[in-house]
Amino acid sequence: MKKMAIIATKGTLDMAYPPFILASTAAALGYEVQVFFTFYGLQLLRKDLSDVKISPLANPAMPMPLPMPVMVQMLPGMETIATMMMKDKLKKKGVASLEELRALCLEADVKFVACQMTVDLFDFERSDFIDNIEYGGAATFMEFAGDTDICLFV
Amino acid sequence: MVFDKELDARGLGCPLPILKTKKSLADMASGQVLKIICTDSGSMKDMQAFANQTGNVLLSSTEEKGEYAFLMQKK
Known part of the structure; x- marks a missing residue:
């Protein structure tokens, strides 16, 4: 069986998609997949x-949609507005939500590993995270x- | 052409048509044919790539008015 490993280091909406899309697709193609989430x-x-x-x-x-000067991008609430607009666009274009893609990964037996050092570093609790993941x-x-055929750093 | 099951994946973006195809094939018997309809223009290449890597056979792929139809035979 072919194998793929991904290191997911980013926590923004745009950078959340590649690991979940690639992991779910690889699993559908018969790969054994593991994603290591750090920082x-x-x-x-x-x-x-x-919060993503x-x-x-x-x-x-x-x-x-309109050119936006950096001074305007800095205003309070701009991040929330940009996130709402992006999520709306993703939905309109038929792109799956992160929640949906993540669930599809788990359903296809993609193994998620959380970096224990980062969990401790940021004082996260294991109860903050979804079940069925490992820590390492x-x-x-x-x-x-x-021992993988594909290994990616995202 | 004859098919055993149909999957409507219209309006769905990558990688959902592939993931749903995989799921639909899972509860079918070897030799049965799945018809997939989608609107993702990347699917013409992706369905072939899916077939090449999984051993399922892509019997046909057609495009008509922005809709793509595929017949996939389970290995």
Whole structure:
């Protein structure tokens, strides 16, 4: 059986999609998949994903309906507005929500591993995270990653 | 052409048509044919890639008015 390992290090809405899309698709193609969530990537394992947002700030590649000066992007609430707009767009275009993709990963036996060091670093509680995940460190990741066909850092 | 089951994946973006195809095939018997209809324009390449990697056979793929139809035979 082919194997794929992904390290997910980002916790923003845009960067949350690639690990979940690739993991669920690889699983559908018959791969054994493991995703290691570390640093901000841990946000993607929280029960509540509503804190996963997108910001136009320092993100000049983000397509905007109107050109928006950086001074405006800094205003309070802009992040919430940008996130609402992006989620609305994703929904209209038929792109799955993060919750849906994550559930599809788990259903397809994708294994999620949370970085224990980062959990401790940010004082997270295991109860913050979804069930059916494992906790481990770099050596745990290497044990699986060392024998994979595809290994990605996101 | 004859098929045993139909999957309506219209309006769904990547990778949902592939994931739903995989799911639909799971409870079908070997040799049975699944018809998939979707509107994702990337699906023409993706369905072939799915077939190549899973061993299921893509019997046909057609496009008509922005809709893509596939017949996938379970291995």
